[in-house]
Amino acid sequence: MxxxxxxxxxxxxxxxxxxxxxxxxxxxxxxxxxxxxxxxxxxxxxxxxxxxxxxxxxxxxxxxxxxxxxxxxxxxxxxxxxxxxxxxxxxxxxxxxxxxxxEADINHAFSCEYIQSKLRGLKMELDGQPVTIDIQQASLDLPGENQFVISTTFLLREQNAVKKMSATAIPQIDEDGNRISLEILAAQGEGLNLKLVMVIIEQLTALLDLRxxxxxxxxxxxxxxxxxxxxxxxxxxxxxxxxxxx
Structure with a gap:
């Protein structure tokens, strides 16, 4: 009206x-x-x-x-x-x-110091061994059709090995309505397991917390x-x- x-x-x-x-x-x-x-x-x-x-x-x-x-x-x-x-x-x-x-603004935020500090020193297990991960680079592509494509380069400190990962996912809404979660459709990279992929994805999508x-x-x-x-x-x-x- x-x-x-x-x-x-x-x-x-x-x-x-x-x-x-x-x-x-x-x-x-x-x-x-x-x-x-x-x-x-x-x-x-x-x-x-x-x-x-x-x-x-x-x-x-x-x-x-x-x-x-x-x-x-x-x-x-x-x-x-x-x-x-x-x-x-x-x-x-x-x-x-x-x-x-x-897409450009999200990728700029990934590179800011505050977010970078949250992407270093991630603790988890890989093949039964504790590892520490530093995500060195991360980028998000939005190709349409309700999909995210996330690409990262990360360091496994214990192995002093730099690895790359990319994943295609569908964004979803968490139950509390505050955060976006991702359903992984496919992932590619060297020496990956699902837990590693999920740890990296979770850290990156924390940026999109509505709070x-x-x-x-x-x-x-x-x-x-x-x-x-x-x-x-x-x-x-x-x-x-x-x-x-x-």
Whole structure:
């Protein structure tokens, strides 16, 4: 349904929220907030809708998000606080969120120091012997048809041997709705076993824990994935306990 253009009050509230969200991010190319209400509803403590969109948003762990969109229906607020720019929710509200990650941005995150530190010193058993693994390089290809292709180069410290692995997998949603897991379709590499493949895959997909995208007062629960050509589209339910403001 088409909405009327925002008035000065709507735009002022929207700008306050935009600034508040911007302070919670490492950086962003664009943040837009569209709050819609009318004087009668506002006095009664109601916002008709809130739309938050961002482009080139960088969140935890140096992970860049190509696009993020969060849409709510009616939101209950404290109108007296809102007059002074503090949009305080009187109870949590539900929202829909859509997040787009590009193949290039995921691969950039794999190379950042925080993620690299998580990929070193992995302990497991290989052929009944304890081994320590350092993942030296990792890349993700998104060929479409809801598939991931992950390629890695890793060091087996005890053997001082560098090995390579690639795996084709289908992304799935963990039961808690926070993380993406992968169903392995095929794997190739020297001296591999299933446990080794799963340890490496688990460490790499930890990057895609939705809690990495949470803003203060906003939590996400994943409910649909689309692994498209060159990008991953995440659909999530969002619960908003508080809208960030400055």
């Amino acid at each position: 088409a909405q009327n253009p925002p008035d000065l009050g709507d735009r002022a509230l929207s700008k306050v929220v935009e600034l508040g969200i911007a302070t919670q991010l490492d950086r962003s190319e664009e943040i837009e907030v569209d709050i819609r209400t009318n004087p009668v509803n506002f006095i009664q403590g109601k916002l008709d809708s809130v739309e938050i969109s961002g482009k080139g948003v960088v969140v935890k762990q140096d992970l860049r998000v190509e696009n993020i969109q969060i849409d709510t229906d009616e939101v209950s607020i404290d109108p007296l606080k809102a007059v002074f720019g503090n949009i305080k929710l009187t109870h949590p509200t539900e929202a829909e969120a859509r997040i787009i990650l590009t 990495n995208f949470d803003l203060p007062g906003v939590s996400l629960q994943l409910h649909q994935l689309e692994a498209q050509l060159g990008k991953l589209v995440i659909h999530a339910k969002s619960q908003i306990a508080q809208i960030p403001t400055i």
